[in-house]
Amino acid sequence: MNLDSRIPSGPIEKKWDNCRFDMKLVNPANKRKYTVIVVGTGLAGGSAAATLGELGYNVLCFSHQDSPRRAHSIAAQGGINAAKNYQNDGDSIYRLFYDTVKGGDFRAREANVYRLAQISVNIIDQCVAQGVPFAREYGGMLANRSFGGAQVSRTFYARGQTGQQLLLGAYQALERQIQAGSVKMFPRREMLDLIVIDGVARGVVTRDMVTGRFEATVADAVVLGTGGYGNIFYLSTNARNSNATAIWRAYKRGAAFGNPCFTQIHPTCIPVSGEYQSKLTLMSESLRNDGRIWVPLRKGDTRPPAQIPEAERDYYLERRYPSFGNLVPRDVASRNAKMVCDEGRGVGPSGFGVYLDFAGSINRLGADTIRERYGNLFEMYERITGEDPYSLPMRIYPAVHYTMGGLWVDYRLQSTIPGLFVIGEANFSDHGANRLGASALMQGLADGYFVLPYTIGDYLASSKLEKLDASHAAARQGLDGAGELTRKLLGIKGKRSVDSFHKELGKYMWEYCGMARNAKGLEHAQGKIAELRDEFWKNVNVTGGGEEINQALERAGRVADFLELGELMCLDALQRRESCGGHFREEWQTPEGEAQRDDENFSHAAAWLHQGPGKTPERLVEPLAFEYVHPSQRSYK
Amino acid sequence: MKIILHVWRQKDRNAEGKLVRYECPNVSEHMSFLEMLDVLNEDLTAKGDDPVAFEHDCREGICGCCGFVINGVAHGPMPGTTVCQLHMRHFKDGDELYLEPWRAMAFPVLKDLMVDRSAFDRIIAAGGYVSVSTGAPPDGNALPVPKSDAERAMDAAQCIGCGACVAACPNASASLFTSAKVSHLGLLPQGQPERHERALGMVRQMAIEGFGACGNIGECEAVCPKRISIENIARMHRDFLCAAFAERPHVETGGAG
Structure with a gap:
């Protein structure tokens, strides 16, 4: 398989305009005939579901929380960047673009980052219009602060609760669509599988976390905004229920996983x-x-x-x-x-x-x-x-705070499975090997409000999708698989709790795939994780039954996935024989102990393609071209 | 230290519940309350018993998932603190604590300490927003907002939707929750066009969901982990009254042709 990033033609400041013009539109009267599944209701998923509903699509939105307002975006404190230059201190779209590419240690796609910087400006306007109570100056104008090492004041904030206020803005927009009937909300549902038919994403299998019932839902496209996988380390700043199950199961259905070893450790x-x-x-x-x-x-x-x-x-x-x-x-x-x-x-x-x-x-x-x-x-x-x-x-x-890695997506946020779109932290895009402060909120909302709603329209307008229902063989197969996995977990009845496995995995990840990595340690960790996974499937103790609220069962499924993902992270870290951003290989450092990139051999994104259980995944490469920001040794001396 | 817990155990929505006694030996003062329950659940799991179900997620006091009643007080004894941020250093060796779920008709118990708070979402859906679709709104600085208004709006907007106000209220009223959103948007210029409809819609939905009315007792404010003021309830009542008097039947005036 070749990775086609579908970067539009033209100079960088015209690429998004060109792309928008080239994309096909869905006739307004036809939009309601298309069903789109959105999984996750954080800044990315919530804003996407609300916007798609406003546009007239028939949206089905799933979340494992009891309410869309609980998603972990709510915990973001510091702020959101935007190139407004309200402070007249020399900021511009180009500077935000430059800072983000450089901050990511030249491992992000230039075209994506430029679009992000362009859209940042619209996000603030949109959120203000929704009534997000950003901090203000005495004259009534929006206040800014400098954040995370930026030399300009471009960060907008709402006390120390910026994520909360932005998420509530998206949540309220979503509730408005739920009231209008354009979005149907399915809370307390965990996605357990992706339904792929003829190579195209057509639905999801979920478990109702109250009744334990498995449900197959089909649609014309699927959007994952399910967040990052930082909880693989057990201890992280992520909410306790944040997990990788949705993206991991999509990976196992054929979505390539981009740069899994890029994790951000917050100081x-x-x-x-x-x-x-x-x-x-x-x-x-x-x-x-x-x-x-x-x-x-x-x-x-x-x-x-x-x-x-x-x-x-x-x-x-x-x-x-x-x-x-x-x-x-x-x-x-x-x-x-x-x-x-x-x-x-x-x-x-x-x-x-x-x-x-x-x-x-x-x-x-x-x-x-x-x-x-x-x-x-x-x-x-x-x-x-x-x-x-x-x-x-x-x-x-x-x-551990954030994962820059995630499912690989092209410029239009589509994964390697047609019809599967991935947004926000769940994808691998805009931050390269290190994310700058106040840029996560920006990316989540850019993807959800302003990018995906366009690009998914083009996909729907240019695809010929057969009508189908949940009785399709692939949907039934997904249901059977999810049920079987659950019965297996409940049937082991071993001696060790789910948490004890998760804690042990976290220790290996932190020790060997954390702030500093080396070949010996990573190989050691791969062996340890494989052993731990074997033990898990023989000796885990999941109490209770499947047809009830069972928090141990929910965690067990997630830890089972982390036990596979951990090995992939180590493999990716091992293969990336350079240091860049958050990925610090001790073998590659400057005499002063700073990260030493190897642009000749590793100026690319690595995307891993699942080859089946027990087989080594294939490493695909998307070369990165830097036409505007010339790669240099990052220096903050 | 050793803590004795009496925890409400209820298998599901329809089952009968009861308080069950557990002993927690070796509780560290640095643990959070939920970490003590994590340790209890590990012990229960090792014995093959069903762990206590409770909701939690961010454990930073912002997602609003967690919350139960500790010795009759929603979120426990520390003011302005959710149970996930409550640390055991505030308790002493031998303390006996009774843990119960939020009790309100509109919050049915799902299991143990978990309740269904979806009624809150439906109250928001009944008007807790500004009707602006994603698009090209005016520049963020086009409409100046006095700093004091923005601050007061933010004070109200901090609500995390945990439901403690309902649990503490003798009428199980959701007035503090509802008024926080009515105030947040009502204090900002962006919220003015729909101010009346919002108050009417949300207050009516609150009644439909089975929450009681406000009796000005103030228990809600006392337990609110975000210290949201009951001043917001007064503002909501004023908006509701004005709106109710000014309300006119909605008339469609024909199409654009």
Whole structure:
């Protein structure tokens, strides 16, 4: 199979216009005759379902939550980027494009990133019109802040709850369509399989999580907006129920998986406190605007922070990166925190933590200003740790946060299975090997509101799709498969809980496929994961039955998929013999310890094609051409 | 420390439920309340018992999934805190805690501590939005919004839809939830054109779902993890009254030809 990225012709600023003009339109009167399935109701899925409903399509929307408003986009704190240049500080569409390509360490498709930067402007207008209460200046204009190392203030925000407010905007638009009858909502449904007929995606198999009933639903196209797979690490900032099952089962039906090893480790999270830890909490990186990161200069210095004099502190980011200081991109900040902790200079009971200190800012600006900027974050920190960050420096440590990898899609967001579209974090597109802060919300909404609704129309208008119903053999086969898998999981009745397998998998992933990777470790992890998977299928204990609410069963299915995906991530990390962005191979680093790319051999996206159980997947390659942003060694010195 | 739990166990919507006693030895003060339940569930699983079903997702106090009543208080003893953010350091060795699901006619119990809150979605669907389709709206700065209005709108918009307000209200009213959305949009210029229809639609839907009316008791505000003020309820009532007086039958005025 060849990967055809379908990048439109013309200069980069015209590509999306050209594409929109070239695409076929669906006659308004015919739209209601097309049924589109949308799985997931986060920023991407929710905005897509609402927009498709507004356009007149017949939309069936599935979510494993009880309400579309619960999707994990809700937890995004910091903000959303847009090239509005309201601050007159030199921002432009081209600069946002440039920053994103560079920030992604030259592993994203230029045309996609440019489109994202173009659309960013429309997103803000759309959200304001919906009544999203963005922060305002006294004159009533929208406020901006600088975020995640950007040299311009292009981030729009709603206190520390930007994701919540944007998601509620999309959710309300979706509820409006549900009321209008154009979208039918199926909450508490988990997608367990993709129905592919004659090589084309035609539906999904789902399980009703209340009754346990399996349902096959057919349509003219399927859209997955099911989020990322960061929970493979067990501990991550993702919500506990975020999972890879929908994209993984689509992968097993033939959708290529792009760059699975590209994961983002966020530098500012609250450190692990014990074995029982169930998730990690992010502290917005906006805190790095006013907080200074340091560790003791000396190994094993256990004095309380206030007793360590300035001369015996190492503000290691400011020392190593004088021009960006504490605002270096996420991958750089995370790797440096790991480095100082591995040297034995970490702080806190576990030794896996660094200080994020506000004492200087509080002295300079006053506690009230700091409270106004970060009050809710400080409160959250105190609630979790029992420590007051106004008087003691915060302790932070990196944690898994986002996955840049995902199902491979072309410029039109279609996967390698015709009729299967993938949007938001679930796809592999726009962020390359590292995502910049405040860009996830931008991409989710760009895909859902402004890209997919056009491109899916072209697909529907130019395809000849036979009418069919859920009694089709492929649908029945999907139902049987899902039922059989569930019976198998319930029938093992072994000795170990689902969580114990998940925790062990997470440890291998974090240790060997986390912030730093090497060939030996990755090969070791592959073996360990395969052993663990064998044990899982012999010894997992899933209590309860299949025809009821059964949270252990839900988790078991997801962990079974993670146990396969983990091996693919290691394989991808092993094959990418270079360092780039969040993928740091210890064998490839500059003398200063920075990521060393190999553009000659790896300036491409890798997409893995499933070959059947037990077989090594095929590695396809999409070469990346950089015609506008010339690849350079990223330097934040 | 050791904590004794009495947990409401109910197999499904139609089954009869009862409180079951569990002991949780070795609870660490750094655990969250839900992490204590995770450990209990691991123990129950090891014994082959059915783990306690409870809803949770983000565990950061923002998704609104979690929530149950601890010793008679929705989300437990810490003000402004969801159960997922409630840590065991606020309890002491030997504490005996009673965990029950939200109780309201409009929130039927699904299993153990899980309830069906889909009524909230239907209240939003009855008008909790600005009717603007995706397209090319005016520039975000075309309509200035006074900072104080934006802030008050945001105060109301913070609602996470957890349902604690309903559980705490003696009338099982959803007034705080409904008024938070009515206020959020009613305070912004974008929400003005549909302000009346919104208040009418949402308040009526609230009654249809079987929620009670507001009696100005204030329990909702006391337990709200986002500290949403009952001032919003007053605003909703005012909008509803104005709208009810001004309401005219909807007349179609013919097509465009």
